Amino acid sequence: MKPVAPLEPSATLSYEQAGVNYELIDPLKVAAQRAAAATGAHLAAHGFKEVAASRGESAYVVDVGPFYIASIVECLGSKALVADEMHKLTGKSYYDSIAQDTIAMAINDLITVGATPLVVQAYWAAGGSEWFADAQRANALVVGWKRACDVCGVAWGGGETPALAGIVADGRIDLAASCTGLVNPKERLSVGDKLAPGDAIVLLASSGIHANGLSLARKLVERLPQGYLTPVLPGLTYGDALLAPTVLYSPVTEALYRAGITPHYCANITGHGWRKLLRHPASHTYRIHTVPEVTPVLKFIQQHARQDDREAYSTLNMGAGFALFVRSADAQRCVEVARSQGVAAWVAGQIEAGPKKLVIEPLAIEFGDDALQLR
Amino acid sequence: MKPVAPLEPSATLSYEQAGVNYELIDPLKVAAQRAAAATGAHLAAHGFKEVAASRGESAYVVDVGPFYIASIVECLGSKALVADEMHKLTGKSYYDSIAQDTIAMAINDLITVGATPLVVQAYWAAGGSEWFADAQRANALVVGWKRACDVCGVAWGGGETPALAGIVADGRIDLAASCTGLVNPKERLSVGDKLAPGDAIVLLASSGIHANGLSLARKLVERLPQGYLTPVLPGLTYGDALLAPTVLYSPVTEALYRAGITPHYCANITGHGWRKLLRHPASHTYRIHTVPEVTPVLKFIQQHARQDDREAYSTLNMGAGFALFVRSADAQRCVEVARSQGVAAWVAGQIEAGPKKLVIEPLAIEFGDDALQLR
Numbered sequence: 186m187k188p189v190a191p192l193e194p195s196a197t198l199s200y201e202q203a204g205v206n207y208e209l210i211d212p213l214k215v216a217a218q219r220a221a222a223a224t225g226a227h228l229a230a231h232g233f234k235e236v237a238a239s240r241g242e243s244a245y246v247v248d249v250g251p252f253y254i255a256s257i258v259e260c261l262g263s264k265a266l267v268a269d270e271m272h273k274l275t276g277k278s279y280y281d282s283i284a285q286d287t288i289a290m291a292i293n294d295l296i297t298v299g300a301t302p303l304v305v306q307a308y309w310a311a312g313g314s315e316w317f318a319d320a321q322r323a324n325a326l327v328v329g330w331k332r333a334c335d336v337c338g339v340a341w342g343g344g345e346t347p348a349l350a351g352i353v354a355d356g357r358i359d360l361a362a363s364c365t366g367l368v369n370p371k372e373r374l375s376v377g378d379k380l381a382p383g384d385a386i387v388l389l390a391s392s393g394i395h396a397n398g399l400s401l402a403r404k405l406v407e408r409l410p411q412g413y414l415t416p417v418l419p420g421l422t423y424g425d426a427l428l429a430p431t432v433l434y435s436p437v438t439e440a441l442y443r444a445g446i447t448p449h450y451c452a453n454i455t456g457h458g459w460r461k462l463l464r465h466p467a468s469h470t471y472r473i474h475t476v477p478e479v480t481p482v483l484k485f486i487q488q489h490a491r492q493d494d495r496e497a498y499s500t501l502n503m504g505a506g507f508a509l510f511v512r513s514a515d516a517q518r519c520v521e522v523a524r525s526q527g528v529a530a531w532v533a534g535q536i537e538a539g540p541k542k543l544v545i546e547p548l549a550i551e552f553g554d555d556a557l558q559l560r
Numbered sequence: 561m562k563p564v565a566p567l568e569p570s571a572t573l574s575y576e577q578a579g580v581n582y583e584l585i586d587p588l589k590v591a592a593q594r595a596a597a598a599t600g601a602h603l604a605a606h607g608f609k610e611v612a613a614s615r616g617e618s619a620y621v622v623d624v625g626p627f628y629i630a631s632i633v634e635c636l637g638s639k640a641l642v643a644d645e646m647h648k649l650t651g652k653s654y655y656d657s658i659a660q661d662t663i664a665m666a667i668n669d670l671i672t673v674g675a676t677p678l679v680v681q682a683y684w685a686a687g688g689s690e691w692f693a694d695a696q697r698a699n700a701l702v703v704g705w706k707r708a709c710d711v712c713g714v715a716w717g718g719g720e721t722p723a724l725a726g727i728v729a730d731g732r733i734d735l736a737a738s739c740t741g742l743v744n745p746k747e748r749l750s751v752g753d754k755l756a757p758g759d760a761i762v763l764l765a766s767s768g769i770h771a772n773g774l775s776l777a778r779k780l781v782e783r784l785p786q787g788y789l790t791p792v793l794p795g796l797t798y799g800d801a802l803l804a805p806t807v808l809y810s811p812v813t814e815a816l817y818r819a820g821i822t823p824h825y826c827a828n829i830t831g832h833g834w835r836k837l838l839r840h841p842a843s844h845t846y847r848i849h850t851v852p853e854v855t856p857v858l859k860f861i862q863q864h865a866r867q868d869d870r871e872a873y874s875t876l877n878m879g880a881g882f883a884l885f886v887r888s889a890d891a892q893r894c895v896e897v898a899r900s901q902g903v904a905a906w907v908a909g910q911i912e913a914g915p916k917k918l919v920i921e922p923l924a925i926e927f928g929d930d931a932l933q934l935r
Contacts, residue, residue, distance in 0.1 A: 206689035206723075213692045214721055216699065217682065220706040221716035228715050231676060231742075235715055245717030247679060249742065251626050258633065258681040258738040260722050301606060304622060306633040307592065308683065310734055314581035317588045324591065331595040340603050340610055341596035342620030345736070346589055347635050348581075350775075352734050357727045359685055361720070363633040363738035367606075367624065400725075 238376040243294035253368035255300035259290035260361035263399045271424040281329030282430040286396045288333040289431035291362040296438045297451040299373035300366035307344030308361035312353040337435045377450040377465040382538040385516035390529035391506030393429040397455040426482035450510040459498045460557040470539035477504040573865035613751040618669035628743035630675035634665035635736035646799040656704030657805040661771045663708040664806035666737040671813045672826040674750035675741035682719030683736035687728040712810045752825040752840040757913040760891035765904035766881030768804040772830045801857035825885040834873040835932040845914035852879040869923045
């Protein structure tokens with residue numbers, strides 16, 4: 186790690202200053218994606234084929250005949266570091282919450298392609314056997330993991346709990362989840378081929394920062410007089426607000442199916458913030474007319490990191506954790522279905538013919554085609 | 561990490577002294593497995609059900625009607641530390657080899673239930689964005705990963721490449737793979753229900769230490785005068801011998817299927833060494849009459865760690881990386897099919913009615929029912 190220079194309190198704190206440099210990672214991602222693409226042909230020997238449009242999407246999809254199989258692996262990221270710090274300050278274990286975050290990272294990606302998540306596998310790699318000796322913490326992890334599986338109606342298949350001294354840092358744990366699901370019936374596939382001008386953009390509320398932007402959030406603590414215990418709202422500390430678990434969106438997508446609504450496309454709003462709305466490769470203009478209220482902890486981060494809206498919306502979810510692209514006739518009902526599952530939602534905009542860009546009208550921000558290079 | 565006391569050169573080096581304490585990890589595994597088992601019922605809401613016998617097996621299996629879906633997540637473990645040390649000493653990148661190891665950990669587990677691996681997802685969690693700046697190393701990882709996918713005929717679906725400063729140690733990478741496959745036709749399911757006295761035990765050769773026992777192997781380096789450069793055989797250093805990539809066994813299990821042979825059960829011989837032959841919960845006596853020649857690097861480790869056979873066979877694969885339990889009439893043909901795929905194999909023993917134990921006759925070793933507590 187390059188040492189990160191202490192910041193002037195008045196300076197803007199960007200994601201790169203917080204220690205994550207996508208420019209170093211993205212070339213590897215691209216090389217890996219190209220090599221991976223060349224392996225899709227192997228499926229023919231088994232009588233199957235990949236759904237080519239799922240390459241570069243959040244989950245990979247294979248056509249096995251009667252239905253599609255989708256699979257994914259996702260990690261929590263650095264949110265465990267916040268849980269560890271808050272444990273020191275409050276004595277509470279937050280591992281039940283971050284267990285949910287980890288599963289949400291996998292499930293919320295898997296459902297973007299129209300899949301019903303069926304099986305989750307746990308990947309809990311600790312910095313040494315000693316990590317598991319704290320029975321309270323280990324138990325919280327188990328309890329939170331199971332609860333999230335219950336919410337999503339998935340089977341927890343098993344997993345891997347290695348002790349990786351020397352690879353995972355001492356006293357830490359690297360949490361990840363893999364998930365397998367089915368697109369069934371096959372008409373539920375939502376890889377964007379039906380995405381078209383006129384479609385509505387429905388945004389689903391986030392609960393807070395979810396599990397993306399934590400490097401920035403942790404860096405910001407240095408600027409806060411009371412650190413993680415700085416109040417975001419009366420009675421709610423910054424640390425507790427950050428640790429609100431990520432919303433699990435699969436109950437919404439399953440309820441949409443039962444209501445007869447099949448999204449044309451979905452975007453899980455994670456790293457790169459709202460730029461993820463540009464995820465699909467097609468050239469459309471995405472026009473946002475209604476911006477959800479920003480979750481207090483995200484407003485707080487934006488303020489204290491002195492980010493302008495452009496920086497904030499290109500990094501954080503800013504109150505919207507998931508985007509559904511649906512027929513405009515379905516948009517309002519989509520909002521109602523989400524709300525019936527306890528998730529606030531808004532018809533936030535629509536897709537228009539035009540150059541590929543995202544226009545957030547109420548904030549006078551535009552992101553062009555070059556804002557997101559994931560393929 | 562507790563500091564590990566320096567060893568007297570004459571003392572036995574056990575796995576626990578090498579820093580891995582299964583007694584701390586196994587209670588969490590058991591708690592997690594119990595919580596996980598309670599989630600299997602969720603599948604009914606989707607019209608599916610779990611294969612209960614796969615609980616506690618190496619891969620989790622769900623009955624989705626026309627076939628079974630199997631899934632798994634597995635990690636490389638600490639072998640990357642050996643690759644990093646050897647890179648310092650030789651300038652070579654070993655990441656193509658350990659990429660294969662990582663995929664082997666997942667695939668060799670998945671195939672135990674009779675599944676054909678279809679999709680692999682990559683989990684490459686680095687200690688910081690800087691890890692990805694070494695293009696030669698990153699490229700070796702991509703090349704080795706793809707080659708292993710090619711050997712196994714699986715599609716590389718995608719993956720996750722997070723930069724996890726503070727969780728993954730600086731300059732290190734935590735490598736894992738998830739794998740999804742199908743048991744198709746369903747008759748290929750091999751979760752042990754047909755396992756019976758009279759069945760033959762066929763062992764498939766390992767290439768060396770594979771990816772289990774590396775903590776011990778790394779600890780041992782302290783005792784070697786030339787460290788990783790100590791010759792195991794003329795012209796073969798200890799480090800290079802350790803880094804022989806794990807054998808990918810799915811070409812063998814696929815060839816067995818084409819030859820009309822369906823194993824009754826399979827065991828991937830990983831952590832806990834040959835005790836993994838006791839994996840299935842049924843009470844049988846597993847009698848070994850033929851012990852494969854021990855791979856030179858494993859013989860070297862046993863010698864220098866001054867382990868007796870009991871300790872060595874309870875920790876390392878000792879030349880046998882995978883066990884097939886087949887009808888005795890199929891045993892010899894099973895060996896031939898494995899050899900046709902370039903993998904040495906032996907009819908090593910048979911299953912007998914009797915108390916649950918493993919008897920390795922040529923070495924006069926027995927492991928009882930209490931030797932492996934995984935459920």
